[in-house]
Amino acid sequence: MRILLVEDDAEAAAYVAKGLREAGHVVDHALDGEAGLNMANSGGYDAFVIDRMLPKMDGLSLLSKRRDDGDETPALFLSALGEVDDRVSGLKAGGDDYLVKPYAFSELLARIEALGRRRAQPTGVTTRFQVADLELDVLTRTVRRAETKIDLQPREFRLLEYLMRHAGQVVTRTMLLENVWEYHFDPQTNVIDVHISRLRAKIDKDFDKPLLKTIRGAGYRLSEEP
Amino acid sequence: MLRILRTTSFRFTIIYVVLFAGAMAALGAYLYSATFGEAAKQTDTVIDSEISVLADLFSTSGSGMLTRVIRQRVAWSDDAIYMLIGAPSGAVLAGNLTALPPEALTGEGDFFNFKFEKPLVDAAGREVGIQQREARGKMMRFRAAPDAEQSYLVVVARDVAGREFLRSRSQSVVTRAALVTIAFGVVIGLMFSRSFLRRVEVVNKTTRAIRGGDLSQRIPTTGSGDELDDLGKNLNSMLDQIERLMAGMRDVSDNIAHDLRSPLTRIRNRLNSALEGSDDDKDIALRATIDDSDKVLATFNALLSIARIRSGEGAGVMEPIDIVAIAEEMAELYEPAAQDSGFEFTFITAPTPAIKGSRELVSQAIANFLDNALKYAEGGSHIELRVEPSKAGGAILSVSDDGPGIKEEDRNRVFERFVRLEQSRTTPGSGLGLSLVSAIARAHGATLELTDGLPQKNGDSFGLRIVMIFGPPE
Numbered sequence: 001m002r003i004l005l006v007e008d009d010a011e012a013a014a015y016v017a018k019g020l021r022e023a024g025h026v027v028d029h030a031l032d033g034e035a036g037l038n039m040a041n042s043g044g045y046d047a048f049v050i051d052r053m054l055p056k057m058d059g060l061s062l063l064s065k066r067r068d069d070g071d072e073t074p075a076l077f078l079s080a081l082g083e084v085d086d087r088v089s090g091l092k093a094g095g096d097d098y099l100v101k102p103y104a105f106s107e108l109l110a111r112i113e114a115l116g117r118r119r120a121q122p123t124g125v126t127t128r129f130q131v132a133d134l135e136l137d138v139l140t141r142t143v144r145r146a147e148t149k150i151d152l153q154p155r156e157f158r159l160l161e162y163l164m165r166h167a168g169q170v171v172t173r174t175m176l177l178e179n180v181w182e183y184h185f186d187p188q189t190n191v192i193d194v195h196i197s198r199l200r201a202k203i204d205k206d207f208d209k210p211l212l213k214t215i216r217g218a219g220y221r222l223s224e225e226p
Numbered sequence: 227m228l229r230i231l232r233t234t235s236f237r238f239t240i241i242y243v244v245l246f247a248g249a250m251a252a253l254g255a256y257l258y259s260a261t262f263g264e265a266a267k268q269t270d271t272v273i274d275s276e277i278s279v280l281a282d283l284f285s286t287s288g289s290g291m292l293t294r295v296i297r298q299r300v301a302w303s304d305d306a307i308y309m310l311i312g313a314p315s316g317a318v319l320a321g322n323l324t325a326l327p328p329e330a331l332t333g334e335g336d337f338f339n340f341k342f343e344k345p346l347v348d349a350a351g352r353e354v355g356i357q358q359r360e361a362r363g364k365m366m367r368f369r370a371a372p373d374a375e376q377s378y379l380v381v382v383a384r385d386v387a388g389r390e391f392l393r394s395r396s397q398s399v400v401t402r403a404a405l406v407t408i409a410f411g412v413v414i415g416l417m418f419s420r421s422f423l424r425r426v427e428v429v430n431k432t433t434r435a436i437r438g439g440d441l442s443q444r445i446p447t448t449g450s451g452d453e454l455d456d457l458g459k460n461l462n463s464m465l466d467q468i469e470r471l472m473a474g475m476r477d478v479s480d481n482i483a484h485d486l487r488s489p490l491t492r493i494r495n496r497l498n499s500a501l502e503g504s505d506d507d508k509d510i511a512l513r514a515t516i517d518d519s520d521k522v523l524a525t526f527n528a529l530l531s532i533a534r535i536r537s538g539e540g541a542g543v544m545e546p547i548d549i550v551a552i553a554e555e556m557a558e559l560y561e562p563a564a565q566d567s568g569f570e571f572t573f574i575t576a577p578t579p580a581i582k583g584s585r586e587l588v589s590q591a592i593a594n595f596l597d598n599a600l601k602y603a604e605g606g607s608h609i610e611l612r613v614e615p616s617k618a619g620g621a622i623l624s625v626s627d628d629g630p631g632i633k634e635e636d637r638n639r640v641f642e643r644f645v646r647l648e649q650s651r652t653t654p655g656s657g658l659g660l661s662l663v664s665a666i667a668r669a670h671g672a673t674l675e676l677t678d679g680l681p682q683k684n685g686d687s688f689g690l691r692i693v694m695i696f697g698p699p700e
Contacts, residue, residue: 102523155558181559185590186524188597188659194562
């Protein structure tokens with residue numbers, strides 16, 4: 001992916017850019033809002049990563065301007081402001097995701113890749129997902145693996161649906177909590193892990209090839225590859 | 227003194243005095259025209275009708291009769307004044323005026339006022355002096371025929387000295403009363419203003435002290451319940467809130483110093499000694515440092531959230547929310563984790579009215595209660611989440627466990643930030659969870675209580691029950 005990173009903290013930006021390049025992405029970096037807008041105007045990016053508070057032009061205005069020009073490049077806001085209102089104003093300005101500082105790099109990487117995926121399948125018309133021999137049908141709300149029907153609780157179904165929409169990608173616990181449960185705080189106990197292990201017991205336990213993997217220090221990935 | 231003149235109450239008093247004086251003047255003018263004005267008009271009417279009677283008499287019976295009648299009238303009446311002069315001879319034929327008043331010559335047929343002298347008579351009828359009197363009258367010329375050479379001048383007047391005396395007397399009384407009223411009003415205005423200024427000065431003194439840095443100062447209230455008292459009470463509650471916020475800020479900085487400095491020092495020392503160690507040592511030190519900095523970040527986030535919720539900024543939009551549905555979602559989220567940790571989890575609800583709040587914050591509070599129970603209810607086997615209506619029309623949210631509980635004397639300290647009870651020092655966590663809950667409760671106007679929870683397995687004691695009581699939505 002070609003990513004535009006607009007961040008005024010040069011050291012943090014260098015760290016993020018290095019990590020993204022190691023993960024195989026191309027990164028352009030702007031140090032202030034105006035430079036960021038100029039680079040964004042030139043187009044050709046697959047994702048924007050924008051700090052909310054920037055010199056010369058703040059991140060919200062930058063993205064609003066791009067959105068007014070019809071630019072639909074997925075955008076992720078980085079911000080030290082993490083309360084509900086801040087998040088809402090970020091999403092209103094056209095942001096697709098919002099990550100509160102401080103964050104783990106793995107969290108940022110997972111979210112950027114999720115944004116890229118969102119773009120690859122533009123509208124949510126896909127109603128059937130398949131990973132190896134695991135199938136999920138959103139319309140009939142059924143899950144099968146190797147032709148065996150698997151019964152899931154409603155929340156387990158949503159959890160699996162999210163994992164399948166992001167198959168092959170790392171999905172963090174926070175992403176799951178935000179997208180499957182719609183909470184924006186981190187519980188202190190391993191509640192998500194327990195839900196994942198229950199889901200794993202249903203979709204992986206009785207089959208020889210495990211699909212739902214734990215990525216240490218990052219989250220989970222649903223994929224065929226080991 | 228100048229300040230008193232500028233006060234609102236003094237201005238109001240002056241406006242009131244001016245309006246009152248205006249009303250008094252209008253009333254006085256009305257009374258004057260209704261009494262003295264009317265009396266003067268009546269005098270004029272009497273004089274006019276007297277003249278017409280005399281004119282009739284003259285045209286029917288002639289000058290002799292006229293002279294006789296005037297003489298009779300002078301003899302009978304006390305305050306009537308007549309004079310009959312023959313013209314062109316100028317002889318005074320009848321009447322009680324000694325000389326024709328000069329004012330009479332200004333015009334025939336017009337009313338005029340004049341002064342005349344009247345002998346002062348004692349009880350025995352002897353003359354004892356002369357007095358000045360005032361009168362009002364009219365002079366007419368009578369002719370037997372339009373071209374007759376002989377004519378008569380008739381003066382008819384009334385003594386108005388008594389009335390004039392009364393009028394000037396009442397005028398001065400009214401003027402004096404008005405002056406006294408105005409002076410009285412001004413004095414009362416000054417007194418009002420002074421007492422008002424004194425009370426405002428108390429407020430000013432307090433605010434000056436507060437500006438000087440003493441946030442504990444409060445405006446003394448009199449308890450009279452008047453508007454100044456109300457103002458004082460409102461200002462005081464505003465000051466309470468500000469003081470709370472300031473205390474919150476101070477707490478945050480104290481806590482940052484306390485809870486972040488030690489791990490940061492630890493990180494620094496570890497990295498320092500790792501510099502001299504082997505590659506393996508460095509590796510271990512780096513991993514431990516990452517873990518430590520994660521903890522520092524978590525603590526920092528929690529502190530910021532608490533500070534923002536306490537300041538009312540981070541609370542977001544307060545709207546009617548279904549607390550049963552929220553608790554149900556949280557139960558669903560936590561039940562597996564509770565079961566995995568060996569607890570039996572029960573969720574009990576009764577139909578409960580909606581409360582005003584933030585879904586995010588209320589679920590965060592429930593998450594904290596449940597995290598807390600999972601972490602501290604060691605040895606327990608049961609966690610219960612309960613939502614029920616309160617008698618006041620609000621909602622009662624509670625989480626109970628049958629773990630070791632908290633001693634009654636320690637319960638109050640639980641909500642203080644960073645206070646972690648001795649016995650749980652070894653359990654991981656920033657110790658900020660319940661402080662965050664306390665901030666959330668305050669943002670919702672809810673109260674928190676710690677009471678006895680579920681009976682412990684061995685039966686002689688109770689676990690902990692944490693209760694959050696929401697008021698009814700306005």
